[in-house]
Amino acid sequence: MSRDNPTSLEQRLSVHLQPLYPDEDPARMAQACLEAMELSPSATPVKPHANLWSERDTVVITYGDSIRREAEAPLQTLRQFCHDHLSDCISTLHILPFFPYSSDDGFSVMDYTTVNPALGNWDDIETLSAEFKIMGDLVINHCSSRSLWFDNFRQSIDPGASFFYCAPGDADTSMVVRPRTSPLLREVETPDGVKHVWCTFSHDQVDLNFENPDVLYEFIKIIRLYLEKGIRWFRMDAVAFVWKKLGTACINLPETHELIRLLRLLIEHKAPDAVIITETNIPNHENLTYFGNANEAHLIYNFSLPPLLLNTLITGNCTHLKSWLMTMPPAQFGTTYLNFVASHDGIGLRPTEGLLSEWEVDTMISTLQRFGAKVSCRTNAQGEPKPYEINISLWNALQGTAQHGPDTWQYARFMCAHAIMASLEGIPAFYIHSLIATENDYERIENTGHFRSINRHIWDADALSDALQDTGTHHHKVINGMRRLLEIRCKQPAFHPNATQFTLHLGESLFAFWRQSTDRRQSIFAIHNISDQPQSLNLSELNLVSTDQWTDLISEQHFEDRVAQLELAPYQYMWLTNL
Known part of the structure; x- marks a missing residue:
């Protein structure tokens, strides 16, 4: 069998298994993988480079209990909210870990096979999957120290006795890259003596040992269960850290990429409409490697976008954002970017490495601290x-500028940020607290002791309903503005995630790019004033084809004069289309 030209699915799996498990029989392991996924070796291969998305795809990121109603399962409350407010303008619901957990708001999973009863049950997930595509978290790097697996590890019994990565207590871990300041190794008493388990994130989140094939088989069974329950989009949480080798940085290792290729092969043969998203909050050039050759992630998070866009809007200068955009490779068909401005986590700073200077990062940090931000360290x-x-x-982050502080342009700046995200190449993902413009939750920080809780508010459903119906609130204004933005976007072929994109050069204060549909029929010029001052634009600076009729999708204004001088108000944006 040639590694370069394998034929059967079993042979293709063996190609990925051999470098991961050189001491094992790859054919035997391939068969075990097929059995765990309940796949036939003759399973039909998927069509390569197929786009499993369109311009109608938009993701909403939420916890299962971001909205609660007394005496109602939160997943049912969530479904009702999405049905009432979002069903006509979103396609995909990313429900953050909804399993029993011990810490980190769900990312310290105790049982991967059960829905947290405080949220609902598998029936609720399947009901949601009938109306939306569901993205679920595959928390693959670590699990809870209160899990059955780890209890078994403490007792040296299976399953679990060898499920966790251990290192010598005196191991040199100085090269290890990780996003936390806590000690990396944790002492654990076992019948076989003291062991030192590896904890990339916290001592309650113990790293799994994928060098053990049994861990691989367990996760394949977990993936199969999720597919059976209606989950089709898989977010591989913290996957960059999943493989360890002492003497290395223990991040982005070749084995990690091989593991992703292996899992993708299994998933896409089990469910050809399934999508893999890698969550790798790392410098941009490293993040891009998770596309592989269109054989790893279908989607990668555009982690550099949130800090660069924030920097742009608080400084009124798009130079860095524009430079970054010009260096971003167009994604191959069958892959695309997941664009976001805010999420359940904070605004990552590692993705700014090589893109912003230390002084610019410090300025952004100090500005946002004036707006109420906290800063987490590694x-x-x-x-x-x-x-x-x-x-x-995000609502608080965009209340003003670095130079002038809070101002009257908060709503306009907030909407401009989302208009940029919604029109870029890729699929936009909106955090639920951005859709409803939730403010900083300091009380939740006090209750949890974690800075990330500032942006993880839990709404009472009736209070939220009142706020969204009250025309005097910013919540009402924002959700209606967002709905209109998304309703416009999903009808534009030029906003297909893989449609052509070219950066335009209109100065430091106008961030603009051209999108063209894959059939080349529609062009959209997306133009955004990212400053707190009016900006002029002559339409002659754009390539407006003279035989086409041009209309701004936002204002619905028609433009007959192709050399007209326009003035964009602070944070105004235009989507000029020829259709």
């Missing part, structure tokens, strides 16, 4: 704390 190579992410709600 440990750098010298063992010193270094800012890792900024924790703040």
